[in-house]
Amino acid sequence: MVTIRDIAKKMGLSISTVSRALNDNQRISVRTRRQVKEVADQLGYQPNYNARNLTNQEANSVGVIFPVNNRVVDNIFYVGLLRGINQQLNARNYVLAVAVGESADQVLENVKSMINRAQIKRFILLYSHAEDPIIELLKAASVDFVTIGKPAAGQKWPYVDNDNVNAGAAATRYLMNQYGVKQPVFVESTNGWPYEVDRKAGYLKEMALADKRPIVFSIPDDDDGTLTDALIKAHPQMDGVVAIDDYTGLKVYHRFRQLRPKQKIEVIGYNKSLPDELVDQHFHSVDLNPHEMGQSAVQLLFQMQTDRKQYTIVDYTL
Amino acid sequence: MVTIRDIAKKMGLSISTVSRALNDNQRISVRTRRQVKEVADQLGYQPNYNARNLTNQEANSVGVIFPVNNRVVDNIFYVGLLRGINQQLNARNYVLAVAVGESADQVLENVKSMINRAQIKRFILLYSHAEDPIIELLKAASVDFVTIGKPAAGQKWPYVDNDNVNAGAAATRYLMNQYGVKQPVFVESTNGWPYEVDRKAGYLKEMALADKRPIVFSIPDDDDGTLTDALIKAHPQMDGVVAIDDYTGLKVYHRFRQLRPKQKIEVIGYNKSLPDELVDQHFHSVDLNPHEMGQSAVQLLFQMQTDRKQYTIVDYTL
DNA sequence: CTGAAAGCGCTTACAG
DNA sequence: CTGAAAGCGCTTACAG
Numbered sequence: 001m002v003t004i005r006d007i008a009k010k011m012g013l014s015i016s017t018v019s020r021a022l023n024d025n026q027r028i029s030v031r032t033r034r035q036v037k038e039v040a041d042q043l044g045y046q047p048n049y050n051a052r053n054l055t056n057q058e059a060n061s062v063g064v065i066f067p068v069n070n071r072v073v074d075n076i077f078y079v080g081l082l083r084g085i086n087q088q089l090n091a092r093n094y095v096l097a098v099a100v101g102e103s104a105d106q107v108l109e110n111v112k113s114m115i116n117r118a119q120i121k122r123f124i125l126l127y128s129h130a131e132d133p134i135i136e137l138l139k140a141a142s143v144d145f146v147t148i149g150k151p152a153a154g155q156k157w158p159y160v161d162n163d164n165v166n167a168g169a170a171a172t173r174y175l176m177n178q179y180g181v182k183q184p185v186f187v188e189s190t191n192g193w194p195y196e197v198d199r200k201a202g203y204l205k206e207m208a209l210a211d212k213r214p215i216v217f218s219i220p221d222d223d224d225g226t227l228t229d230a231l232i233k234a235h236p237q238m239d240g241v242v243a244i245d246d247y248t249g250l251k252v253y254h255r256f257r258q259l260r261p262k263q264k265i266e267v268i269g270y271n272k273s274l275p276d277e278l279v280d281q282h283f284h285s286v287d288l289n290p291h292e293m294g295q296s297a298v299q300l301l302f303q304m305q306t307d308r309k310q311y312t313i314v315d316y317t318l
Numbered sequence: 319m320v321t322i323r324d325i326a327k328k329m330g331l332s333i334s335t336v337s338r339a340l341n342d343n344q345r346i347s348v349r350t351r352r353q354v355k356e357v358a359d360q361l362g363y364q365p366n367y368n369a370r371n372l373t374n375q376e377a378n379s380v381g382v383i384f385p386v387n388n389r390v391v392d393n394i395f396y397v398g399l400l401r402g403i404n405q406q407l408n409a410r411n412y413v414l415a416v417a418v419g420e421s422a423d424q425v426l427e428n429v430k431s432m433i434n435r436a437q438i439k440r441f442i443l444l445y446s447h448a449e450d451p452i453i454e455l456l457k458a459a460s461v462d463f464v465t466i467g468k469p470a471a472g473q474k475w476p477y478v479d480n481d482n483v484n485a486g487a488a489a490t491r492y493l494m495n496q497y498g499v500k501q502p503v504f505v506e507s508t509n510g511w512p513y514e515v516d517r518k519a520g521y522l523k524e525m526a527l528a529d530k531r532p533i534v535f536s537i538p539d540d541d542d543g544t545l546t547d548a549l550i551k552a553h554p555q556m557d558g559v560v561a562i563d564d565y566t567g568l569k570v571y572h573r574f575r576q577l578r579p580k581q582k583i584e585v586i587g588y589n590k591s592l593p594d595e596l597v598d599q600h601f602h603s604v605d606l607n608p609h610e611m612g613q614s615a616v617q618l619l620f621q622m623q624t625d626r627k628q629y630t631i632v633d634y635t636l
Numbered sequence: 637c638t639g640a641a642a643g644c645g646c647t648t649a650c651a652g
Numbered sequence: 653c654t655g656a657a658a659g660c661g662c663t664t665a666c667a668g
Binding site (some may be wrong): 046049050051053054061064066071072073076078079080083086087090093095096097099102106109114116117118119247250251254273274275278280 | 377398596
């Protein structure tokens with residue numbers, strides 16, 4: 001292993017100078033800096049992260065925290081985020097460390113260990129929940145973090161998100177304009193996540209603009225189909241669905257097909273969870289561009305101290 | 319931050335003794351060990367990983383490497399693996415570091431940096447490809463690694479896998495016995511991955527046992543449907559499909575539905591990529607238990623030096 | 637513009 | 653059974 005000591009010896013400089021040169025310290029002459037870097041390259045020098053982190057009292061890692069109890073289809077979205085995040089981290093010579101577990105306690109322990117033992121000072125949460133013990137921990141520890149998804153009303157922290165009000169309106173418009181849907185229905189869960197509130201607001205706005213009566217289904221995630229069926233039956237005029245996500249959209253679509261096999265319906269969800277080849281042509285999805293969201297999250301995380309910038313909005317694609 | 323020095327001072331011991339006691343060194347009396355640990359707990363001592371890693375010349379991290387160019391539906395499987403892996407890593411006070419990128423070169427650079435700068439000595443590959451430059455790098459660097467999926471014929475390294483021959487036979491039997499399928503067809507890609515070879519062998523074995531004529535479709539991943547359609551048309555008697563994976567299975571299922579809407583068909587794929595609520599009741603899937611595979615991968619990775627154990631077989635669920 | 641020295645928090649060979 | 657000391661590879665305040 002070649003160290004800065006080897007470079008120093010070879011060049012007849014002190015290790016202080018070599019260290020400073022490699023870090024582009026202004027106090028070292030441009031010429032020396034260039035020479036040191038050349039020799040470093042030539043010797044195949046690679047900085048030892050553990051040594052640097054020990055001195056800096058800070059790891060060059062970002063902790064990426066997964067939600068507990070997520071749906072498997074959402075995993076598709078998370079890996080998109082991971083790719084975007086890691087692309088930016090690599091460019092900064094940072095390492096992506098993952099915190100994921102079966103229970104909130106497991107993840108909490110994982111994150112504690114990242115903070116206290118690994119000395120990780122920056123985190124990205126792949127979700128945004130109100131009253132999350134992880135968020136409390138991160139705040140208490142005074143480390144930087146960014147969430148994917150904006151915080152609930154009354155909370156405030158840096159985040160990356162889409163413009164969900166617009167995305168809700170655009171999806172509604174899409175069904176009406178592209179597919180001639182007369183009576184789109186909005187389907188939400190009973191969780192009331194911030195993005196649900198916003199997409200619904202967009203739907204309601206668009207319905208008002210089109211002078212149509214809005215219809216909202218609130219279906220718990222664990223509904224076995226009974227409630228979904230009842231709601232479909234209660235609204236014979238529905239011919240389109242704006243679903244809060246692909247999972248919900250596909251569930252409603254399937255129930256609808258069972259109940260009214262002959263009748264036409266267009267459904268749109270969010271997340272682009274499945275490629276077009278695997279879904280029916282009447283099922284659509286808004287792409288939230290996870291790769292770009294991931295990249296933006298890192299950018300936000302690394303410019304927070306200087307900018308105090310609070311959020312980034314990423315475009316959706318329809 | 320409390321360090322071993324603080325514990326030593328408080329107890330009137332040397333830091334050597336404290337370090338040894340915390341590491342359960344036999345040379346320290348059981349009594350002292352217990353006392354040191356008690357005081358450590360009481361003070362809220364947390365070991366500094368960067369310091370330890372610097373001394374040990376080895377990071378307490380495992381690099382988890384994603385494939386390039388995977389299909390998005392496979393992401394579901396990868397996150398399952400990640401959860402299994404991290405559960406075992408947390409128990410060992412290890413950190414999960416991810417290598418993922420858009421191109422083989424990006425990932426290669428990422429892994430190089432993990433080896434040379436972060437001093438990571440153990441890796442898990444979430445895939446198993448022949449002639450992979452990453453594998454070559456890991457071998458050349460003499461670090462330990464385990465792949466998910468067995469190596470191609472002629473290659474040899476430690477891995478975790480299912481018994482794919484059995485899984486191929488079981489899926490074929492399942493269609494015939496549970497759903498009365500008369501003529502199951504096997505659909506593979508043109509990639510020839512080891513698991514394809516094995517699942518096909520299982521299918522062929524089962525067909526021979528049942529005294530039926532095997533039919534194999536080889537469809538390139540990028541087929542736009544033309545070849546799939548042609549093959550379906552050429553085999554009017556097919557009433558069941560054993561597909562190499564869920565992606566392929568769903569594609570064939572959709573084409574079949576378009577071509578012969580009235581005719582009954584049962585399809586089975588692999589990976590349990592989608593929850594039951596989201597797929598038709600005639601679509602089935604073999605669960606490869608990624609969570610367990612991930613756990614086994616870590617166990618194998620940590621007992622390699624002692625056992626020279628070469629692989630672990632994890633059960634599938636049907 | 638450059639260097640000598642201290643220090644980050646551990647582990648472990650050597651000594652007793 | 654325990655301790656003093658060296659060392660892992662960096663960064664940086666202090667000195668010149």
